[in-house]
Structures are given as structure tokens and as C-alpha cells.
Amino acid sequence: MSELKVQHILTLAELFTKGARYNFIPITTSSLGKSIRKSQQAASKHLLELEANGYIERLRTGQKVSVRITTKGHSEMTKIFSILKSSLEVSPSSIEFRGVIMSGMGEGAYYMAMKGYTKQFKAKLGYVPFPGTLNVKLKDKEFVEAKRSLEGYPAVMVNGFSDGKRTYGWVKCYPCKVNNLVDASLILLERTHHDDSIIELISKDNIKKATKLSTGSQIYIRVPIKSTN
Amino acid sequence: MSELKVQHILTLAELFTKGARYNFIPITTSSLGKSIRKSQQAASKHLLELEANGYIERLRTGQKVSVRITTKGHSEMTKIFSILKSSLEVSPSSIEFRGVIMSGMGEGAYYMAMKGYTKQFKAKLGYVPFPGTLNVKLKDKEFVEAKRSLEGYPAVMVNGFSDGKRTYGWVKCYPCKVNNLVDASLILLERTHHDDSIIELISKDNIKKATKLSTGSQIYIRVPIKSTN
DNA sequence: ATTACTATCTCACGAGTAC
DNA sequence: TGTACTCGTGAGATAGTAA
Secondary structure, eight states: OOOOOOOHHHHHHHHHHOOOOOOOOOHHHHHHHTTTTHHHHHHHHHHHHHHHTTTEEEETTTTTTEEEOOOHHHHHHHHHHHHHHHHHOOOEEEEEEEEEOOOOOOOTTOOOOOOOHHHHHHHHSSSOOOOOOOOEOOOOOHHHHHOOOOOOOOEEEOOEEEEESOOOOOOOEEEEETTTTEEEEEEEEESSOTTTTTTEOOOOOOOHHHHHTTOOOOEEEEOOOOOOO | OOOOHHHHHHHHHHHHTTTTSSSSSEEHHHHHHHHHHHHHHHHHHHHHHHHHSSEEEEEEEEEEEEEEOOOOHHHEEEHHHHHHHHHHOOOOEEEEEEEOOOSSSTHHHHHHTSHHHHHHHHHHHHSSSOSSSSEEOOHHHHHHHHHHOOOOOOOOOEEEESSSOOOEEEEEEEEEETTTTTEEEEEEEOOSSOOTTOOOOOOOOOHHHHHHHHHHHTEEEEOOOOOOO
């Protein structure tokens, strides 16, 4: 079989760029070396090896050498390309969390029921949340990290407000799916007293009831991410 | 800057495939090693180096290790991908010839005017060729090679026939552009007495007149190729 | 100016193994 | 089971140079 060596990938790509797929293209090893950021000698060796393995054909007319890519070279390149393509396309593009439902209703419960927030929830999420928030204790370090990385992604922004006595901070809402079943929103509060390993959820419905889960149950949350490509 | 090493490309691709773009994915170095057809030790080193260069983040929770690809890792991968993509897309997808117009009308001239051929030319090319063929002496070895490779590509097939006395071979026609100006067809004859370095052209019009060229002039022929992707 | 040889160096990899 | 060290080997790269 003799697979294409990885260090030859960029060299072959350079030859494609130079148009060597269908026609013999004159090329010097020193210019090729510059293109692939290697020495002239390395470029020369690459060409010799690519030829030996049937990825290119070479033609010498006195001093000058011309190179053409073979069908084998083309298909091998296409193969590499599609490996990369499919690997980059694997993006269910969501951030996932696993944790355990905590007792009580969550610190945010009281605040989230305030008119200054509920009006915005109705307008921006399309519903007034079921009273009370669901607190989830994240299971592992990686999910705490995932929570931090969430902040880098677009969210539904619910602005803070003032009731004359005090001000209330903003709330970022990340629409999510709980246990692949119930639509909810993971909320990040501007001001929170939680430690990092706890997240809060709001939903149109009673999440515990809808998922038939109770305090201490394992829970799985998936936040879809808008691809930034 | 510290560029992504080529030998890390497939490793990073594998991590993408495993879904490590947005979430920390648990992975063992031995399974990764198998995936990239390298040893466990090599996989371990790849992860360490990818981390050192900021392409991935790692998280250890006791024994197990989780990996996530960083934005830098993502963009670097995208960069490699687009290099390959654009290099593969460089396909004016044509085979080119350069040569010199020869004197006389070419060996094929007499035959190409026979009814058995002209009927097919009219049907398949849409015209009856201008009487006489144009012979071109190819300038260089690479063009002789290009002529050979032409045979691998689809052509308009004009079948051979018999007039009772003798049989006449098939003619393969490759529609082409002469000097980026005149439409013609490069013809390959089943039976020819030419040496390899000569090609013949037919056209609806008088090529010499249309291109204002004469015997001894340099001529440039481009045969478009139907992409086989 | 070329290409490509030889010698040398570096570093990628795998074997063995500690933890 | 795991990860990741050290070390030996050899592939890949460069320098020097012949043709």
C-alpha cells in the first residue's frame, strides 16, 4: 500500500497549487523548498520519494525538471482532505454537562420571579419560567471548565434593572435540553454566591416533574452552540 | 508562533472526530495511539506537545485524562484544511500543449474529409471540419507526455467504418481552444504514421487564418478536462 | 544556475519501565 | 488498568559539495 507520509502532505499540496495535476509543471527544488519552508535538499528528497511511491511523475529535459501529480497522488490527497473535512464537521456543536440535582430551589429562585426579569424572559425566551430554579451540582472538573467556556458563546441576554432600592444584575440564558427531553435554559448570573460547580436551570415547566427526577438524581444537560464558522 | 507540526495533524483530527472541540472528552493514550497508528508513547507525547503549544487543554481527574481542543487548535486545523482545499481546487482542469505549426496539411487531411467521418463530425461535434488538418510539432517532452495522458480522459468518439475496400480507424476528438481564441478539436487517430511529438487539429474554420498564424509560428492549445471528482 | 549525493544532526518513535 | 519518563534507533532535515 505504502501510505503517503505526513511530511509529504504539504509538499504535494504545493504541487497542486502550482497546477501540477494535469500538466507537467517546471519546478526547481530550491523554490519548492522555500514554499514548504524546508531546505532545497529536503524538497529534492520529497520529490524523489513521491516519485518512488507513484504519487508524482517527473520528467527531465536536460537541466530542468517538470512534475505532474498522478491519479494515485490525487486520490491520496483527496483521502487526507476528506479525513480532515469529516473530522472538522463532527460538531454536534453543543456543550454538555452532567451533574446531580440539588435540594431546595436554588439561590436564583426568588430573583427570577421578579417582574423586572419575568417581563424580559417572556419577551426573549417566549415564556415566564416555572417558579423556582433547579440547582445542579456538576459532577466533574471538566464540566466546571465547560461552564467557563460557555461564557465565550452567544447567549440570550436578560438585562439587569433597578427597583429604586437596589439593582439586580444581568442574566445570561443558554437554551438547553435536559436529559434529551425537556427544553430549559441554563442561566449564568452576574452576581452569584454559588461556587463554580453549581449551575441553575429555568424552564417553562417543572423540570423535576417533566423528567421524573428528584433530588440526588443524575441529570444531563446539553447546550447547543451556534457554529462560528 | 510555533506552527502545528505536521505529524500532529492526524492526531488533532482524531481528537476532533472524537468530539473534543467543545467538550472535554475522556481519552486514553493507548486508544489514541491505535487510532493514529502509532504507539501509546507517541500518542502521549503528541498530547503533551499539543498542550504545550496551546492547541489543546487537558484535565486530569486522578487517573483519567480529558482533552478539549482550544480555539487556537481549531483555527490551526481550519488553516491546514483550507490550504488543502484550495490546492485541490486549483484545477483549471485542462491539459495544455505548446508547439510549432508544421508545413502542409497533415496526414489526416485526406481521411478526415471522407463522408464516413464528416457525417459523424457533423452529428457529434456540430460541424463539418474545414478541409485539411493542422499539424503541430510539440515543443517539449512534457507535452508528448501530456498527449499520452489525454487518452485517459473522455473524448468525443468518432467510430471507424469500412467502404468495402478497406477499413478506417476510429478518431477521438478532444474539443480545445487554440491560442485562447479559436475553438477546435485535437484528434487522436487509431492509425497514425506520425511520431509521438505531433498532434493534429481540426476546426470549423481555418485555424491559421483565424489565429493569423502561419507555418513555424508558436501555438498554444488547451484541452479542458471534465473533472472526475 | 541547477539536482542530488554523503555526512551529520535532530527529533519522532517505540521498548522498557516507574509510578 | 492508566501516564509518561529514559534511552536507543532510525527517519527526516540540513550542510557541504560533486556533477
